[in-house]
Amino acid sequence: MRGWRRCGTVLLAVVLAGGARAEPRHRIVSLNLCTDQLLLQLVPARDIAGLSPLARDCAYSVMCLQARSVPAIRPSAEAVVAARPDLVVGGRYASVTALLAARQAGMPVELFDPVERLADVPDQIAAVANAAGVPERGRALVDAFRARLAAYPVSAGGNGAPSAMIYAANGFVTRAGSLADDMLVRAGFRNAANGLDGRHALGVSLESLLARPPDLLVVARSDVGISLAQAVLDHPALRDAFPAAHRLSLPDRLWLCGLPQTLDTLDKLIAARKALETSR
């Protein structure tokens, strides 16, 4: 019975992936940073006709070096259609016109939602693998991911857990319903941003942050250029209020997408929690 259900899921995925053909595609274009990075791990470089330029940027992509060995493509309708892809993958929210144009030109187009929970990462890997016609490679990555995820102890969570807050440029914090929030919980933290009132909907001022400091401040920074927004993350008040064990600096690229590498970031969060507990 269970076997049948799994079979059904795979069949459904294949159908969703645009046809019953499971043969590998050879001219794949990806317009989304997350599908870019998944494709690099799923298909040989020669089968990729173009990735979004962000994939080459080491500030946002953990696969930036590998991405430089395949062509980058501007996410414009013209560039995508001219590349004559046999598959276009993208996110649901960006490069909408380019994706629409590709669909109108009769090219198979697959859209993927951003992953919001660690448990959804395997499904996304499998879906991208099926779309690209390499389900076996996808299954290998999925099995490895599931095995690694299952090895983590299930954290107690709840009110006894230490609190953590992800603090980014402009005082932006990350709340429930995001991959980063799920990772905090999985690492044994309580996300302090979820307890904030609506006044801080857009950003938490330094003063409010210092007045109710979380046990761990996760500073999320992008290392591109210089801005006042980024400079706030280096404010001396933050340095004084959050000494070493209470502060973890994680670059943006480590949790923008749900990837096999996301578990490395989870390892860092768990290590930070252990350091926090020993420092007490």
Added chain:
Amino acid sequence: MIDRRDYPLIAVLAAGVLGMLVLSLAWGDSPVSLPAALRDLMAGRHSVGAIIVGQLRLPRAILGVSIGAALGLCGAVMQGYLRNPLADPGLLGVSGGAALGAVLVFYTGLAGLSAVLLPAGGLAGALLAVLLLLGLVGQGGTLVLLLAGAALSSFAAALTAMAMNLMPSPYAAYEVMRWVMGSLTDRTMTDVGISLPGTVAGCLLMLTTALALDALALGDEVAESMGFRLRGLWGVQTRVVVGAAVAVGSCVAVSGAIGFVGLVVPHLLRPLTGHQPSRLLLPSALGGALLLLVADAAVRLLSGATEIQIGVLTALIGAPVFFHRVIAMRRGQS
């Protein structure tokens, strides 16, 4: 320079500045006991209160006083020197030029090389703007001055916006407002150290022209015959131009271009001090500090989810004064 008749005014303004200073240390997003925080600060304890008061509110308050005073003084000196009640570093493009210079230094990473470079960039931009302004205006009247100022300030704002759109950081383009309208949020003691020396030096230089400004009110020839040298290396013009550029450049480098302070403060205080430029200088500096502290308090009161730039508030106070001047000028002409 300080007239006995102005003592009460100066005392009231100084008391106002002091009161607002204490208020801006005591009051903010989160309730903090000021005496306890100050005790922790003195004892060097890193308590939450000490960090909030010492590292967030104190730099903001100091910058409010120093920048407000510099802008108020600058307005009074420029109005005296140009013999025009509409002169103001913001309106005439000096602040805009300074913002452009500071932006170019900050976002390219040059500011990270040396702390001197950020105010130096602001100073270079301000100096360039003043020189351009003087060159454009020459012997022209009020209308030419305002036209040249409008052209300079919009040109500088456009270049600032363009420079920031071309910068690599994804946040840079969203920070145009902070530089064009000005902001005191999240400044550090480092910013105070960057801005204060130039601000003080520029203000002192401008203050040395006080008596010359009185003489200038009677005309260039009269001033020259009274022994004030107008041109030359230590001439009045050089001291006004360099003093204003150094002070405004150092201020704008950390706060962005906050407008209208230099316009509105001398205008409001002139009826109280009489029409003698030198008597207006110190009250204008104190009045500028008071205005900026009040505006900053209002920013903190009004800002909920999004922040309002402090320049928006000074413009809200200043623009009606500007309207009033324009109407008064038209009546005078007809």
